[in-house]
Amino acid sequence: MLRLDTRFLPGFPETLKAHAEALKAAQEALLAKRRDPQNMLGWIDLPEDTETLREIRRFREANPWVEDFVHIGIGGSSLGAMALEAAFRQSGVRFHYVDHVEPEPILALLRTLDPRKTLVHAASKSGSTAETLAGLLVFLDWLKAHLGEGWRRHLVLTTDPKKGPLRAFAEREGIRAFAIPENVGGRFSVLSPVGLLPLAFADADLEALLMGARKANEQALSPLEANLPLKTAFLHHLHRHLPVHVFMVYSERLKHLPAWFVQLHDESLGKVDREGRRVGTTALPALGPKDQHAQVQLFREGPLDKLLTLVVPEAPTEDLLLPEVEGLEEAEYLFGKGMFQLLKAEAEATYRALAEAGQKVYALYLSEVSPYAVGWLLQHLMWQTAFLGELWGVNAFDQPGVELGKRLTFALLGRPGYEGLADGSMEKQM
Numbered sequence: 001m002l003r004l005d006t007r008f009l010p011g012f013p014e015t016l017k018a019h020a021e022a023l024k025a026a027q028e029a030l031l032a033k034r035r036d037p038q039n040m041l042g043w044i045d046l047p048e049d050t051e052t053l054r055e056i057r058r059f060r061e062a063n064p065w066v067e068d069f070v071h072i073g074i075g076g077s078s079l080g081a082m083a084l085e086a087a088f089r090q091s092g093v094r095f096h097y098v099d100h101v102e103p104e105p106i107l108a109l110l111r112t113l114d115p116r117k118t119l120v121h122a123a124s125k126s127g128s129t130a131e132t133l134a135g136l137l138v139f140l141d142w143l144k145a146h147l148g149e150g151w152r153r154h155l156v157l158t159t160d161p162k163k164g165p166l167r168a169f170a171e172r173e174g175i176r177a178f179a180i181p182e183n184v185g186g187r188f189s190v191l192s193p194v195g196l197l198p199l200a201f202a203d204a205d206l207e208a209l210l211m212g213a214r215k216a217n218e219q220a221l222s223p224l225e226a227n228l229p230l231k232t233a234f235l236h237h238l239h240r241h242l243p244v245h246v247f248m249v250y251s252e253r254l255k256h257l258p259a260w261f262v263q264l265h266d267e268s269l270g271k272v273d274r275e276g277r278r279v280g281t282t283a284l285p286a287l288g289p290k291d292q293h294a295q296v297q298l299f300r301e302g303p304l305d306k307l308l309t310l311v312v313p314e315a316p317t318e319d320l321l322l323p324e325v326e327g328l329e330e331a332e333y334l335f336g337k338g339m340f341q342l343l344k345a346e347a348e349a350t351y352r353a354l355a356e357a358g359q360k361v362y363a364l365y366l367s368e369v370s371p372y373a374v375g376w377l378l379q380h381l382m383w384q385t386a387f388l389g390e391l392w393g394v395n396a397f398d399q400p401g402v403e404l405g406k407r408l409t410f411a412l413l414g415r416p417g418y419e420g421l422a423d424g425s426m427e428k429q430m
């Protein structure tokens with residue numbers, strides 16, 4: 001379960017009420033877009049897709065031999081899987097992420113893997129992302145060299161149901177390929193097979209994850225009083241003059257969650273709006289308590305240019321008692337306490353210290369770090385982003401700003417059709 005705490009933002013409930021009509025209009029405008037698949041709102045329906053869940057389960061059961069799972073994908077095609085697998089892995093399967101194109105770590109990984117026990121999963125909505133294709137080329141070659149005709153059993157793809165080079169390749173070669181629904185974009189795809197397939201090999205509780213996400217859906221479809229994502233979206237809207245948004249999570253298990261959120265927030269909302277204005281706030285990832293010893297100095301005494309969200313678990317799923325040790329009396333105040341009590345106290349202390357410094361800060365409490373609560377949180381954040389897109393007058397589901405860099409890369413690599421871009425005639429193409 002998720003709970004919002006705005007105790008250091010006085011007047012927020014009244015301001016929220018005063019804007020109820022505008023927020024209702026934003027909610028209605030977003031929901032009206034669900035009728036057209038072009039609007040890319042298919043992520044709302046993913047938590048209901050029990051058929052895909054069954055298929056993924058069957059695939060996992062049919063492949064009990066997997067000891068190493070290599071996930072090739074980048075951005076939305078890897079960050080969510082990585083965040084959830086790190087938090088909820090229960091199996092002994094080892095996970096490796098190829099979400100980069102640096103040769104040395106890939107070579108180092110290949111030297112440790114046994115191809116007979118390795119499953120390679122390449123995930124890409126478009127099926128044409130250069131980094132992902134490069135990784136796939138290397139691993140395909142490696143599988144073929146070691147396994148001959150047996151390589152097909154060691155490769156699984158997740159991509160668009162109809163379009164793109166990966167879909168075509170899967171069909172030509174008869175490789176198992178799961179689908180990201182057409183109307184689901186990469187950074188909203190964590191609850192599609194992009195995230196669910198690796199999580200199935202992690203033996204994570206997928207039902208609970210999806211059940212939690214359905215709770216966020218329930219809230220997002222409710223009137224304002226019960227609509228948590230609309231409320232947090234409004235918090236961001238109210239503070240849109242603050243350029244930095246710190247997303248600070250008090251959970252080691254969720255250490256990769258801020259990176260997933262950064263892509264969701266920045267790539268969805270950093271845009272030119274309908275009036276031609278540049279809008280957006282810059283999400284900054286932070287992890288408590290580690291960043292208390294790295295970034296909090298800046299948050300306390302640096303510029304008052306931030307809205308901070310602290311994500312804090314309310315209870316542990318398991319706790320550790322801090323024992324008494326003779327000779328370490330300096331730590332006496334810790335003796336007999338649960339370690340979680342220290343974590344909670346640090347989160348609360350940082351919350352108060354940041355508010356005292358004059359930063360704008362609110363907390364989102366997670367009942368615990370469980371698949372259910374985190375599924376709820378992820379879907380909540382996707383709704384928050386979608387509502388913000390409405391409030392800021394931008395399309396939260398495209399990313400035109402990344403295209404030029406991609407085209408220039410193609411030109412630099414001599415890809416046919418992109419000639420001229422790399423040699424200074426770029427301006428002509430812009």
Ligand SMILES: O=P(O)(O)OC[C@H]1O[C@](O)(CO)[C@@H](O)[C@@H]1O
Pocket residue numbers: 074075076077123124125126127128129132186187267399402
């Ligand atoms: O899933 P794909 O198509 O490989 O894209 C990977 C990532 O690249 C982007 O398109 C940005 O270039 C992201 O939106 C996306 O998550």
